[in-house]
Amino acid sequence: MRWTIKPKPESEKIEALKEALQVDDITATLLLQRGIQTFDEAKAFFRPSLNDLHNPYLMKDMDKAVARMEQALANDEKILVYGDYDVDGTTSVALMSSYLKTRSSWVATYIPDRYDEGYGVSFKGIDFASDNEFTLIIALDCGIKAIDKVNYAKEKGIDFIICDHHRPGDTIPDAIAVLDPKRNDCQYPYKELCGCGVGFKLVQALAEEMGHSILDLTGYLDLVATAIGADIVPITGENRILAYYGLKVINSTPRPGIQALINQVSKKNELTITDVVFMVAPRINAAGRMKHGNYAVTLLAEDDMDLANTYAEDINAYNEDRRETDRQITEEALMQIEENKEQDRNTTVVYHEHWHKGVIGIVASRLTETYYRPTLVFTKSGDKLAASARSVVGFDVYNALEACSKYIEQFGGHKYAAGLTLKEENYEAFKQAFEDEVTKTIDRSLLTPEIKIDAQINLNDITPKFYRILKQFAPFGPSNMTPVFITTNVADTGWGKCVGADESHLRVTLKQSDSQAFVGIGFGLGNKIDVISGQVPFDVVYSIDENEWQGKVSLQLKLRDLK
Incomplete structure (x- = not known):
């Protein structure tokens, strides 16, 4: 290590903050390291306020999104709430659908099948919407790169509103509205919202149109806090406020689905965000990994406590299956690295066609802990190979994948976690290109845990x-x-x-x-x-x-x- x-x-800044707050040297140092230099900034940090949340209309296209949704609600259009199968996606769908169902009877949800459809918006999902006469799809935690899919939906008379937080490509989809703080042309003050956070901002704007305040929406913040923790976004700015109040809800009046999961795993009086990340989130994730993300949405949107407890028991069983599968695959992957004598590389890239696609991301994280280097775990997915990527602190694996894009069919994600697909015949060439790119660009010190x-x-x-x-x-x-x-x-x-x-x-x-x-x-x-x-x-x-x-x-x- x-x-x-x-x-x-600087000592002058420490002394000034000590005097302003009447705190000791260590506390002042810790605050300054977090960018807090004044009494007012410290007050905002120690006493987060919902009043400090930004106006949702500062987000690019928010006015268009609200106008189209108000139109759909007024005309009793069928609205399909669509989201990814991970924690951020399923909490987003539960949040948006729960809110919309307070205003319409024509709301349904859709989670793509991890194995049949893969990540993000799918043609199959759009066909489902068309066959069932939905005219508006709200995509949450996905969609920023779904250019072809949005065009396909438009041909079928279906409008799209996208709420995403991933990096956009060169072209923005031709949707009615694309809400994504990471758009270059979006001036929204806080860029680090998770997908559920972006969805919440849309709900906040819709509620304002009804004359409701942020205090009327606190019941949704248990979902937002869970997504913030699980998606490993910075706990700063708006995320800190949303997580702070979301934890209050989790520890006082959580929705039945969250309470049922807590009943399965914890006897603690008060849960921290770390408890949510390591006890609640993996169980929500397990549904999409081992069965289908719909199970998670059904649990999180359930109002009946008895039913929620039954669903939570099922999901807990999926999580036990996930743990055993991930342990077995990790052992096989470590053996593969040793047998191929690849311990001295700067990357870990492993593949087996029978590995369970639902746990390769977890396995990638475990291998990163063992060898501490950028890691990819591949498995067979249809006629292609699919991989989860994980990185080490300080190294942008997304950029490394972008440099190898000529071998890749599709990829997306973040600095430290990404997913990709490629043709099997390109695997060996990609593996070498990825090793070469990381070797060329990584600071060697990053390969030792810090x-x-x-x-x-x-x-x-x-x-x-x-x-x-x-x-x-x-x-x-x-x-x-x-x-x-x-x-x-x-x-x-x-x-x-x-x-x-x-x-x-x-x-x-x-x-x-x-x-x-x-x-x-x-x-x-x-x-x-x-x-x-x-x-x-x-x-x-x-x-x-x-x-x-x-x-x-x-x-x-x-x-x-x-x-």
């Missing part, structure tokens, strides 16, 4: 008051990660040991000179037991959290690494 301590802000450290502190700095302030930095996520600290010259008090069924984890009790002792837990750090033995000093990198044991709550260190 590379340890990188973030640069300390721990970014916010500040160096002493153990005596860790107090209940300090932790109460830290908790207010939540919700955490990209661009606002949980603060990570380094403390030097600590020693184990002699109670350090390996724990867990396979003793792969480390439990220590740390002291620094005359400080109080803190328990530290290092998951996966059991191999570091020699570093702490003999009560010799060492340096440790960690975040701070709470541990509850027999009704007693205490602060503990969540160890990231030690040397």
